[in-house]
Amino acid sequence: MSKNPVLAEQQNDPSFENVFQELKWRGLIHVSTDEAALEEALCGERLTYYCGFDPTAASLHLxxxxxxLTMRRIQLAGHRxxxxxxGATGLIGDPRQTGERVLNSPEIISGWVQSLQNQVKHYIxxxxxxAAQMVNNLDWWxxxxxLEMLRDIGKYFRVGTMTKKEIVAKRLNSEEGISYTEFSYQILQGYDYLQLHRDYGCTLQFGGSDQWGNITSGTELVRRVENAHVHALGTPLITNSxxxxxxxxxxxxxxxxAELxxxxxxxxxxxNQADEDVINRLKVFTFRTRDEIEALEQSVKDAPFKREAQRTLAWDVTRLVHGEEATRKVIAAAEALFGKGEVTEIDEPTLQAVAQEVPTAEIAAEEANPINLLEATGLCSSKGEARRAISQGGASVNNTKVQDPEALPAAEDWLHGKxxxxxxxxxxxxxxxxx
Incomplete structure (x- = not known):
């Protein structure tokens, strides 16, 4: 079973009997090699597949x-x-549209590799x-x-084909151009597929559609070297409506x-996902069934003000990534922030996160009467306006209605002391x- 209890709940979900159609319904197939052959392979005997993650930062993102999650969906269908x-490709960096990457030191990359491996392990x-297996391409590279790379690997790549890859072509036509280092990246990723095909019998690679050129470098290399036909799949780049x-x-x-x-x-x-986007988000980022998602889609049409689909989405994905306890805490904190719970139960990281979303001010304890608090934070434009808000019963500190506009908070009133x-x-x- 998965170490992630949320993913383990999906173990016997019948929707994964035809995972190709499941992926298609969820909008997760943007491009692929022979579609009929890929569907047949995914509906057949157990195959081995891989997805790669380069350590270009200390954490993965959305x-x-x-x-x-696509890795997990395919694993739930019985595949490995x-x-x-x-660790090797991270030292080089795949080409970006915006220009050359900054090359990080081997020591930094090594630390990021460990961090990303731990994150990946949470989802499969x-x-x-x-059973899944973690691999690091530094082990073979x-x-x-x-000389070995040029003689035994490079000879299978055609420069004309390499320059036609979308991102390479864009960079070649840019003012900055592209270095030989980043131009060679597709050789590295292509060889990864060949190595995994030889060592593990891997016959499917997938990744974001922006990686399609690198992915197909692998399928072509396997074909040329091993005379074998393997599969590839590109998921769409997710955009807002x-x-x-x-x-x-x-x-x-x-x-x-969670630290970032x-x-x-x-x-x-x-x-905060828009009504126009939330159903697609539920398909891509949750394991809700078709019936459940269709019911939520109807709720968006009939009662959008209830935001049932958004609350389901937020619960599911936060629970999936951060666990149920952390998710319950943030829901309780959100309620407490708006007067439906005890503010003393809000932990400091959550308050620091709140500070990124609301007006903030810094004030000395001896000056922190309600009038100054309202004015300093911009909730009131002047001390006079602050006095009126307080007299009308419209101001509170830590969810307690202000009675005395001059009263200073006690030491224990400062949450976490500050x-x-x-x-x-x-x-x-x-x-x-x-x-």
Missing amino acids: GHLVQL PLGLVG SFDGEN QGVGA DGTKFGKSEGNAIWID TSPYAFYQFWL YLLVRRGKKNLALVNRA
Whole structure:
């Protein structure tokens, strides 16, 4: 069983009997090699497949979560996953549209490899007949010399074909161009597929559709060297209904590491998905059945104000990534922030996450009377307006209605010794830090 109890719940889901059609219904097949042959392979005997993740940061983000959950879906259909974290390819970096990557040191890459391996392990099962296995392409690449690479691998690649790969072509036509280092990346990834085919009998590779050129380099190399036909699949790049890039909040990536994106901020990101997007998000990022998703789709049409689909999405994905206990805590914290619970139960990381979303101010304890708090945070534009808000019963500190506009908070009122939650009305919230 999977170490992730949420994923383990899906073990006997009958929808995975034809995982190809399941992936298609969920919108997870953007491009593939021979579709009929791929469906037949996925509906046949157990096959071995892989998806690769390069350590270009200390954590994976929501774009990678698409691949992680696709790995799990295919494993639930009875197939065997190889989780590849690229200790070698991470030293090079795949070409980006925006220009050359900064090359990080081997020591940094090594640490990131370990971090990403631990994250990948959370989403696939390492038990049973189709137990997953982690692999690192540095294990085979570190023993390959330059001459060996050129003679035994490079001769199978045609420069004309390599330059036609979409991202390479774009970079070649840019002012910056592309270095030989990044141009060679597709050789590295292509050889990974060949190595995994030889060592593990791997016959399917998948990844984001932006990696399609690198992925098909592998299928072509296996064909040329081994005279074998293997499969490839590209998942779509997820976008919002307005065409903007999915997976960012306030311009920042949403990471699956709780230290980089707090569970509270993570939950709020999913809760704030637009009605136009939420059903597609449920298909891609949850294991809800077709019937459940269709019912939620109807709820969006009939009672969008209830936001049942968004709440289901936020619960499912946060629980999947951060666990049930953390998810219950962030829901309780969200309720407490708006007067439906005890604010003293909100942990400090959650308050720090709240600070990224609401007005904040820093004020000394001896000056932290309600009037100054309301003015400093911008909830009121002046001391006079603050006095009126208080006299009308429309101001609270830590969910307690303000009675005395001059009263200073007691030492124990400061949450974790340094925060106050200030509210004007029901929805206007701010956070004060103790100077």
